[in-house]
Amino acid sequence: MPVTIKDIARELNVSYSAVSRALNQKSGVSEETRNRILATAKKMGYQPNSLARGLVNKVSNTLGVIIPDILNPFFAEITKGIMETANNFGYDIFLCVTGWDEKKEREYIKTLQEKRVDGIILKSSKDKKNDRFDDITVPYILLESWPTNRKCSYIEVDNEKGGYMGAMHLLDCGYKNIAFIGGKKESYSNRQRLEGLQKAFNERPEDIETFKAYFGSFGMSSGYELSKDVLSSGEKIDAIFAGNDIIALGVLQRADELGIKIPEELGVIGFDNISYARLPQIQLTTIHQPKYALGKIVLETLVDEIKVKEHRIIRKITLEPDLIVRKTTKKIV
């Protein structure tokens, strides 16, 4: 039973309103009583009740963030950007981790709204077929996907361009038999990256001999498993474009076990540029994504949308990727 405004009012023989106004630095109380109120509030250990406050204000200063996987440094770093920025704006964050489970995603959307968050940031695990989010009634922004009904803002790094840049680099190096080892087949960002590869290959048909795409999930073990088939089948593959950096790490592990020389016998390129990619022992060539900025900007955009009540502007924000050449690719022949 924590102390309430009423307790303070009773103690001092003033009205609730006086206490409330004093606590919220509003006018309508004299300097003198304000000070008395503030003093006894402190003395009694008063803690405002945000539930009650939210009930009348219809604002909770709370945001929901839904991501598939907190262990992937890509999401962890975005989350960091979101959190630090949210803190600056005075928001607290409900973090929800779905493990790529669409059912959990729906459940979180439901309970977040019941808890009256002021907005939601969502990296969805849904595939193309039902990617409209009509069950969301608060302001929300999508990370890395765009719903078919086009009713909300979204932000992403230009995945197609990233795929294109990486593919070009592989061709420049002289790799000719390339495999793409992606994550979930239906994933929007995954598909975009793949289109980037295709575009590059279409532009330079003379430089590419074979190309094939494989899909699994967005984890290291998936890269490890898939690359087994890719590398130990008869076909000669001389470069692998991984759907993200941790998949690439799985590929590298497999190559290590198979005794395949990187980058001479096999070029490997990842996506994301997670911090572990630049370790001297790893030196993974990859496509950089400004992860922290992604989180920062998506949060700023969301608080912006929360502020405007009438006609919200639907924004499509695209950040630039960047090719980082390290030691898992190099000019061959």
Next chain:
Amino acid sequence: MPVTIKDIARELNVSYSAVSRALNQKSGVSEETRNRILATAKKMGYQPNSLARGLVNKVSNTLGVIIPDILNPFFAEITKGIMETANNFGYDIFLCVTGWDEKKEREYIKTLQEKRVDGIILKSSKDKKNDRFDDITVPYILLESWPTNRKCSYIEVDNEKGGYMGAMHLLDCGYKNIAFIGGKKESYSNRQRLEGLQKAFNERPEDIETFKAYFGSFGMSSGYELSKDVLSSGEKIDAIFAGNDIIALGVLQRADELGIKIPEELGVIGFDNISYARLPQIQLTTIHQPKYALGKIVLETLVDEIKVKEHRIIRKITLEPDLIVRKTTKKIV
């Protein structure tokens, strides 16, 4: 303006209580009206308001988790354990990241309680001197530290034993000039680990020649910076015990740049066993901590403490560490 219980009641010409009881599967409504209520609730898109509910129930089904750093896979994995378990229990999580900032930690403790969380899990950044948490009035559990007033449960891996095991291993290998490169000097877990080293060295004075401890912060760059002095000063150091795995990665990077051979010229051992430690290119010898289990158990313990209102049992839970020998240490001479 979302639809409320009152709206449903008005629509159906029944009382609020009937609607409330129907929605919460309580007795006191006939099957027939219950069905009617449920049907129109769905039709009107009713979403319960958790703020109002929490106000009267004094329960929010919400927990706060305060950690210093989400980018460190050690905390990320603990967090994952916490989150998945919380989800099973029906709790949502306010995640708060302090960046090792004590002021932010205090602020988060305050706002979490204003938002009426049912409990708090706290990995504190406070140092020894003022490690009592008298400002916390809800059930809470500490990760990796024990307040001087001993008024709450806490959980950790046996850090001293971990330090001891690691030190013994270094001595077994034949390393004689050992440096400890820790994180924050005042950190509880850091100190415990150090004591483990000391204990091992005290037991085998004939096997150790020199030992020195350095402190910085719990990041890769700190390991990188500190090891510069350690390795390029005149003194010969043949093994480094890092305060955690990412510090160890920083050390490895420095050694790489300095052309120091691992493990022949320098043995390196970390702490935590983050997933990147077992990459074939890294193969870091380290002390394993059951991180996911840590998160799972701390969450379970917390919901347990929340349930009992009267005399809470203060628990001290200790999990076992484990020595994982890989390629950054080996028997020399």
Next chain:
DNA sequence: ATCATTATAGCAAACGTTTGCGTCTATGTA
């Protein structure tokens, strides 16, 4: 037919805030 029992239903208070409005007192002006 009478009474006890049970199930259904509604009323109203309570949870802890905020805030529009009205009242009162003190001050300043004519």
Next chain:
DNA sequence: TACATAGACGCAAACGTTTGCTATAATGAT
């Protein structure tokens, strides 16, 4: 002296729930 003005303060409703209590209706037992 009379009156307008402004500042300080309190009242009470509202936010959206839950729940103890009472009233009513229906059922069964005697």
